Amino acid sequence: MGFVDRSEGNRRDPATQPHRHVWVKQSKEYGSLTPWPGLLIEWRRDSRGTWFALVAVVSGGVGNHLGVSWIEADLLIPAKGYDRPE
Numbered sequence: 001m002g003f004v005d006r007s008e009g010n011r012r013d014p015a016t017q018p019h020r021h022v023w024v025k026q027s028k029e030y031g032s033l034t035p036w037p038g039l040l041i042e043w044r045r046d047s048r049g050t051w052f053a054l055v056a057v058v059s060g061g062v063g064n065h066l067g068v069s070w071i072e073a074d075l076l077i078p079a080k081g082y083d084r085p086e
Contacts, residue, residue: 022081024057024071035077035084036060044070 021034038055045051051073059065077085 022053022055023077023079023085024055025075025077029075034060037079038071038076040076041068043073 020040022038022040022043024038025035026033032038036057036059038057040053040055042054043051052070053073054068055065055071055077056068057071059067
């Protein structure tokens with residue numbers, strides 16, 4: 001599932017990271033909002049060099065919703081367990 005090009009050797013590229021379970025920040029402006037759990041499916045880079053991840057996200061609130069969308073890498077936090085990051 002998903003393609004990771006490890007030939008570039010640049011460890012700063014998010015695509016070289018092995019994390020599949022992530023927390024998704026709701027926005028850059030409101031970083032204090034509770035992040036949502038997500039499952040990383042694939043990485044892509046746009047023409048400007050910005051990394052995006054295709055993520056299945058369970059959004060919180062009344063009647064949780066599962067959606068799949070492209071999300072900018074800056075909004076992702078690698079999940080290290082079940083607890084939400086502080």
